[in-house]
Amino acid sequence: xYISVAIDGPAGSGKSTITKQVASDLKYNYVDTGAxxxxxxxxxxxxxxxxxxxxxxxxxxxxxxxxVIFNDGKQLVIIDGNNVTDNIRTNEISKYTSLFATSRAVxxxxxxxxxxxxxxxxxxMDGRDIGSCVLPNANVKIYxxxxxxxxxxxxxxxxxxxxxxxxxxxxxxxxxxxDYQDSNRKIAPLIKSADAILVDTTNMTISQVVIRIKDIxxxxxxxx
Ligand code: DC
Numbered sequence: 337x338y339i340s341v342a343i344d345g346p347a348g349s350g351k352s353t354i355t356k357q358v359a360s361d362l363k364y365n366y367v368d369t370g371a372x373x374x375x376x377x378x379x380x381x382x383x384x385x386x387x388x389x390x391x392x393x394x395x396x397x398x399x400x401x402x403x404v405i406f407n408d409g410k411q412l413v414i415i416d417g418n419n420v421t422d423n424i425r426t427n428e429i430s431k432y433t434s435l436f437a438t439s440r441a442v443x444x445x446x447x448x449x450x451x452x453x454x455x456x457x458x459x460x461m462d463g464r465d466i467g468s469c470v471l472p473n474a475n476v477k478i479y480x481x482x483x484x485x486x487x488x489x490x491x492x493x494x495x496x497x498x499x500x501x502x503x504x505x506x507x508x509x510x511x512x513x514x515d516y517q518d519s520n521r522k523i524a525p526l527i528k529s530a531d532a533i534l535v536d537t538t539n540m541t542i543s544q545v546v547i548r549i550k551d552i553x554x555x556x557x558x559x560x
Contacts, residue, residue: 535548
C-alpha cells in the first residue's frame with residue numbers, strides 16, 4: 337500500500353513550495369495537479385479557445401495526449417509530446433486556468449490521471465480538491481491557507497523580479513477573483529474537507545511549515 341498525502345488550499349498559500357520540499361525530504365513523488373489544469377489551458381489558448389464551451393473543450397481533449405512524468409523527483413507535464421512545464425506560469429494562463437477548471441469535461445479528463453499517479457507511488461499531491469474529490473481516502477489531508485494580504489505579498493515578491501508591471505493591489509484583486517472562482521464553482525470547489533488539518537501559514541516561515549507538515553504526516557502514519 338502506498339501512502340498518499342493531500343494538500344489543498346488557495347493560490348499563494350505556499351502549497352507548491354512546501355509540498356516540493358516535503359516530497360523531497362520524504363522521497364515521495366510530488367504531484368502538482370494545478371500544472372495539469374494549466375497544461376490543458378495552454379492547449380485551449382493555443383487553439384484560440386478563450387471561453388467555456390464544453391463541446392469545443394471535448395473536441396480538443398479528444399485530440400490531446402497529456403503525460404505526467406517524474407524526472408529526479410521533478411514533475412514534467414508533456415502535452416502532445418511537448419514539454420510545457422516552464423510555459424504555463426504566466427498571468428494569462430493563471431487567469432484562464434481558473435476558468436477552464438470549472439469545466440466538467442476538463443475535471444473528468446484529469447481525475448483519472450491524478451488517481452493513477454497515486455496508485456504506484458507514495459505521493460504528496462497538491463491542488464484544490466485532492467482531499468475532497470481526487471483522493472478521498474488519502475492517509476493525510478492538509479488544508480494550507482494564509483491571509484489574502486500575505487498571499488498577495490508572496491506572489492508579488494515572486495513575480496516582481498520578472499514582472500514589474502503589476503502592483504501589490506492588483507495582485508490582491510486577481511488572487512481574490514481566483515479564490516472566488518475556485519471556491520464557488522459547482523464541480524469540485526476548493527474546500528477544506530472535514531478530516532483535513534488546517535495549517536495557517538500567515539506568520540510562519542517556509543521551514544516552520546515544512547516541519548509542521550512532516551510532523552503531521554509522521555503522526556498520522558504512525559496512527560494508521
Ligand atoms: O495551483 P495552481 O495555481 O497552479 O492552480 C491553477 C488553477 O487550477 C487554479 O485556479 C485552480 C485550478 N485547480 C483546480 O481547480 N483543481 C486542482 N486540483 C488544482 C488546480
